[in-house]
Amino acid sequence: MENRRLQWFLVAIGAGLVLGLILGWSMFARKAADLQLQDLREDYQVDYVLMVATIYGQDKDLAAARARLMPLAEDTEEMIDLVKQAMATPAISGVSNDLQALGLLLNALQGAGAAVPMGVMA
Amino acid sequence: MIREERTTQRTQGSSLYLLTGAIIGLVMGLIFSLAIAPLRYKDATPDLLTADAQTQYKVLIAQAYAAEHDMGRVQARWAAFNVQNIQVDLHTLLGQLSAEEGYNANAVALDYLLYDMRGGERPTEAEPTATPEPEDTSQELEVTEVAQVETEATPVENAAEPEATVSEEESALPDETQPPIPTSTVVAAVSKPFQLQERLVLCEEQAPRLLQVQVRDDEGNPLQGIPILLSWPSGSEVFYTGLFPAFDEGYADYDMDPNETYRIQVGFSGAIVDGIRVNSCEREDGTTYPGGWWLAFQP
Numbered sequence: 001m002e003n004r005r006l007q008w009f010l011v012a013i014g015a016g017l018v019l020g021l022i023l024g025w026s027m028f029a030r031k032a033a034d035l036q037l038q039d040l041r042e043d044y045q046v047d048y049v050l051m052v053a054t055i056y057g058q059d060k061d062l063a064a065a066r067a068r069l070m071p072l073a074e075d076t077e078e079m080i081d082l083v084k085q086a087m088a089t090p091a092i093s094g095v096s097n098d099l100q101a102l103g104l105l106l107n108a109l110q111g112a113g114a115a116v117p118m119g120v121m122a
Numbered sequence: 123m124i125r126e127e128r129t130t131q132r133t134q135g136s137s138l139y140l141l142t143g144a145i146i147g148l149v150m151g152l153i154f155s156l157a158i159a160p161l162r163y164k165d166a167t168p169d170l171l172t173a174d175a176q177t178q179y180k181v182l183i184a185q186a187y188a189a190e191h192d193m194g195r196v197q198a199r200w201a202a203f204n205v206q207n208i209q210v211d212l213h214t215l216l217g218q219l220s221a222e223e224g225y226n227a228n229a230v231a232l233d234y235l236l237y238d239m240r241g242g243e244r245p246t247e248a249e250p251t252a253t254p255e256p257e258d259t260s261q262e263l264e265v266t267e268v269a270q271v272e273t274e275a276t277p278v279e280n281a282a283e284p285e286a287t288v289s290e291e292e293s294a295l296p297d298e299t300q301p302p303i304p305t306s307t308v309v310a311a312v313s314k315p316f317q318l319q320e321r322l323v324l325c326e327e328q329a330p331r332l333l334q335v336q337v338r339d340d341e342g343n344p345l346q347g348i349p350i351l352l353s354w355p356s357g358s359e360v361f362y363t364g365l366f367p368a369f370d371e372g373y374a375d376y377d378m379d380p381n382e383t384y385r386i387q388v389g390f391s392g393a394i395v396d397g398i399r400v401n402s403c404e405r406e407d408g409t410t411y412p413g414g415w416w417l418a419f420q421p
Contacts, residue, residue, distance in 0.1 A: 012143030020151015041165040051186035058189035
């Protein structure tokens with residue numbers, strides 16, 4: 001009798017455990033997850049970088065552009081890599097205005113005098 | 123009878139130990155799934171971001187729009203947030219940001235986008251003109267921060283104010299079932315941030331505690347529709363010049379609470395004037411009454 005009670009007790013624990021895992025990994029997961037900009041899917045990150053480049057293309061404020069990129073990249077090297085990745089994205093590489101904006105931002109990040117990759121500028 | 127009670131107790135006991143087991147398991151499962159091995163999203167869509175990150179993303183969309191004026195892209199980008207009505211979402215965000223941070227660059231970008239989304243026309247930007255050195259006449263008030271500017275106004279609904287500006291686009295609301303959205307009616311462009319040019323203590327018993335603000339362009343012409351952000355420790359409010367056009371198109375006023383100390387900013391990123399509070403004025407017989415301020419701003 002006691003063995004059966006123990007078995008059912010363990011079964012109940014198991015059922016509760018499964019339910020807790022399901023709840024924790026599904027219903028409560030979004031609340032628990034502290035999703036920041038760096039957690040964005042790659043295509044959204046590319047679009048984010050493109051927006052930063054578009055704004056930079058107008059205001060030429062490199063400090064502001066760097067500040068906007070900070071959530072995605074910790075230092076200038078990472079920012080440069082991000083911009084390069086964005087430029088290599090097929091959705092971007094066919095749009096000359098976007099490439100031009102990204103090229104300008106890349107130039108600015110790499111420092112004055114750095115050349116925009118050939119074939120990038122429209 | 124006694125046997126029946128024992129049977130009932132035994133049945134309840136068996137249910138309780140099962141329930142206890144299930145609760146223990148549930149707690150263990152939650153601890154494991156939320157604390158020990160929480161689910162990590164690595165390919166998140168914008169609508170899953172934290173509220174702050176979403177705000178940052180949306181502001182960036184608005185700022186990018188200000189740079190390239192591509193409404194199609196805005197629509198596509200905003201669609202990632204799964205909102206039913208972009209205008210409502212935009213307006214809500216604008217209200218939150220204005221209340222929290224003031225009518226700053228981010229709010230202006232959102233306002234600009236909202237204005238265009240409703241089919242408004244863009245203002246003709248004033249040519250930058252030489253600006254005289256701001257003359258800071260304030261001695262008691264603290265003036266801080268200055269930055270660059272372009273101003274676009276969204277009117278505040280204020281039933282108490284006479285002769286309120288009538289919206290030209292009220293009929294253009296997208297859907298009558300949607301929450302009403304204030305419509306931009308007056309757009310003004312200025313070339314420089316507004317600075318405090320003149321400050322006077324107002325002692326008028328007919329209008330005690332009144333904060334009067336006059337805003338002019340750098341040629342001295344009154345400017346209508348300039349947003350004035352008034353903030354105090356527990357809140358903030360935006361009001362606009364031009365609600366009394368018969369008196370002065372660049373005029374606005376506010377009835378101050380005697381228990382509050384205000385901070386005022388005229389236009390986007392204009393100088394912030396701090397420490398504004400109700401004055402104490404003295405009658406000829408020595409008794410006192412509350413007084414106000416007259417503040418004049420110019421780029």
